[in-house]
Amino acid sequence: MEERVVEFVNALRGRGVSVSTAESIDALGAIAVVGLEDPEAFKAALKTATVKRRRDVHVFEELFPLYFYGLESAGGTDSLEDGLQARLEEAMRAFGRGRELNPMLQLVLTGRGGEWESFIRMAAGEVGTAQLATRMQVGMYTRRIFDAFDWEELERQLDELLERLRDEGWAEEELLRLEEAFRANRDALRKQVRRYVEREQARNAERVPGAERMERLMGRPLSGLDEYELQQMRKAVDILARKLRNRINLREKRMKRGKVDIKATLRRNMQHGGVPFELRLKRKRMEKAELMVLCDISSSVARVSQFMLQFVYTIQDCLAKVRSFVFVDDLGEVTEFFRDEDIPKGVRRALSEAGIAYNARSDFGEVFRLFCERYLQDVGYRTYILVIGDARNNYNDPGLRHLERIRDRAKGIIWLNPETRPFWDTGDSVMGEYLPYCREARVCRTLKDLEDAIGSLLL
Template identity: 30%
Template structure:
C-alpha cells in the first residue's frame, strides 16, 4: 500500500478500482474459509468512500473491523491481508514498470503458454499464485486442509490428506525447476542484469506457497476456559484416578455420586420452582414504583422460567478413558431432569448412539450394556477424526444454540488425521464445547495426543480423571 496522499495513475475511476480490489480480497478471504457476507462488503465500500483508502492504516482498519468479526478471525484476517496486499503487492496505485517487473511478467507469460495445453488445474493455481492472484491456490489449500478421510475397515491411515499435500509439494518443486530453466542457460528469456532479482522474487513467492501448504493456521482462542485446580471435596477417594479404582472403591464412588445427585436435584428443583413463580422484573417494578413516590410497593415478576439446556455427549470408550466416561454418563442421566434433553454417543473409531439404552434400562445397567451391545468395534484403533466426521455427517442436526457438547476422551488418535476443522464446524453449530480429559494437563503434549490441536476449538477444557475433578465440573454444569 502507498503512503497517505500519494497519487497514481488509475486505469479505472477511483471508486471502481477500490471496489474491484476489495472484491478480489473478499474472494480470497472466502476461499480461505474466512466468512464474509455481502452486507459486510457493502459496509466496507461505503466506509472506504469516507476515509482515505491510500492511507494503509485507515484502509486496513476498515477491512479488519468488518471482516474479522471475532478474536478467532483476527489472526487469519491478518495473514490474508499481508499475503494479498504485501506479498502479492496488490494495491490501488498501480505498479511502476521496471526491467525486473517486465522480466518477471515475461517468465510468467512463457510458463502460461507452456502450460496452456496441460489442463493441470493444480499447476495453474500455483502459477496464478506466483503472478499475484492467490484465489485458486487458497481455495485448493482450504479444500486440502478440510479433506475428509475415507472410512476403511482394513488397515487405517491418514494418507488421503498427506498424499494430496505431497502432490502439491511436487508441483511447487516442478514449477521452481521451470522458472530456473527460463532464467538460465540457453533458454534464458531475461537479461543477466535483472536475473538475480527476478529469481529472488519467484523464490520468495514459491516459499510463501510452500508455507501456506505446510503450516496450517492455528486458531486464536482467547476465550478458552481452562481449569487447573479443583476443590478437595473428598480427601482420599476423591484423589484416586478413576483408572486405578479397585472394585470396592468403585462402589464407594457410586455411593458418593448417588448422594451428590440427590443433593443437586434438590437444589435444581428448588431453583426451577422459584423460577416458575417468576423472577423479579426490575425494570417494570421500578417503572410501577413511580406511582408510589419511587417506593416499590408492587413487585412485578417475569413469566419466563429459567431455560434448561440440551446436552450431547461424545464418549471415547477405549482403555482408561472409559473409566471416566461411565461415571460421567451415570451423573448426567441421573440428573437428566435438570436438562431438556440428553443424548449420548460412544466411539472408538466408529460412532454409535446409545441414548436408547438409558431410556430402556437403569443407569448402571445401561452403562454395562453399551460396552457389549453397541454396533462398534471396541478393539479398533482410536480415531477421533473419523468419529467427528461420522457425527457431522449423521447427527449434526442434534446441535443447536441451546446445546452443550461434552467430549470425554484423552484426544489420543494414534497419529491419525485429527480433522480438527470438523470440531470448528461443530463449535459454530452449538452453544459451547466442553472437553473432559482423564489425563492430567502435563500429559497433553506427549506422544500421539492431539489435545492442543482440539482445544483451539473448545470453550472449556479441563482434566477430569478423579472424583474431585468430576464433582467440580458437574456442580458448575448443573448449578
C-alpha cells in the first residue's frame, strides 16, 4: 500500500500538484492512523495531507479512483466460497505437480484481485507503455496487455484441470461454479488492465516539463510554439508569476524598515513622561500600481496578449487594480471575465466573448479614440497603460492626439511589441510615431521578455 501511495503522489506531482517529501510522509502517517477499512476516511486522510490548494482538488479526484479503485468497491471480482476455495487449492497443488502451471490460472480462478496487479505490471513491462500518451490509445494497450497473458494456454490448462477434478469425483455444479468464476474474473481482469492503462496514460499525458526544458521554451518566440508547447507554457506562466509575486512581497517587507519618526515617537511616549520607550518609524508607503492593459488580439499578436493577460491576473494581488481591454479595430473591456479564480478560463473567454472580431484589420488610432471617449476619466495619476500590439495600423490615421491625451493623464504608457526592432516602421508599422509618447517600449516575443517587462514595471 505504501508503494501505491508513493506512486500516487508521484502522479499528482506529474500533474503539477506540488507535494513535498514531508507531505508524502505525512500522508503515509495519516493512512497508518486511519487504516484501510473505511474507504471514505482513507480518501479524506490522503486528501487532507496532500492537496493544499482548492484548484488541485480536481486532479486528486481524477487520479484517486485510478490508483485506489480496489478500495472504493471490492473490484468486481468473483471470489470463491471458502470451503470450495480450500479444496481447490489442494487440488491445484496436486495438479501442478510435475508440470509447468501458469500462475495466473489460480489467481483468476480464485478471484483475488489484489494479487493481479504485479502480473499486470509484468505484462505491461513486456508490452511497454512509454509511448502511451493519448486517451485514444487506451483501448489498444489494454488489449495488448490483456492478450499477453496467453489465454489459449490458460483455457487449455483450465479444461485439463476440470477434467481431472471430474475424475476425482467433484460434483458437476462445483465444476460449473469454477468455470463461471473463471469467466467472471477474466472480465474483471480485463477491467483492471484497463484501469492500469488509464493510470499510465494519465501519468504520461500531462507531465509538467522539467526546469531545463522550461528555460529553453521561455526563450523561444511565442509565435513559433506548437499547441503542446503552448500548453506547457501556460503552466510556466503560473510558476513565473508566483516567483515574481514573492519578489514583490519581499520588497514590501524591506520597505517596513525606516528612519525614526521624531514627531510620532514623542507623541507615542507622552504616557511615559516623554521618555522614548517606543520608537516610531517613518514608513514609506509602497504605492501599488494601477494597470490598464490594452491587448491587440488580431491574429499576429494574440498569443503574446493571451499570455500577458494570464500573467497580469496571476499577480493581480500585487497591483492596486487591473482593468483589461482587448481590441482589433474596436475596443471591449474584459475585466469581468477575470472575476473568477480560473484565470485560463478568463483568458479564453476574453478572447472569444468580448465581441471583438479578431479577423478584422487593426486600427490603433480608432482604438485610442474609443479609449479616450469611454475610459479616459478612469485613468489616474497612478495608472500605467500597457499596450500590447505590433503598431501595424493598416495605413489608418495613427490617432496621435488621442494617445497624447492618454499620456498626459496616466503615469506612463508602456508598449510591448512582439516584433523585433528592425521591423518597426517597416510597411504599415507606425511604431516610430508612437514612440515619443511611450515611457518605455520593448520588444516582447518570448515569455522571458514578458517577465522582464512586468518585473521592471513593478519592481
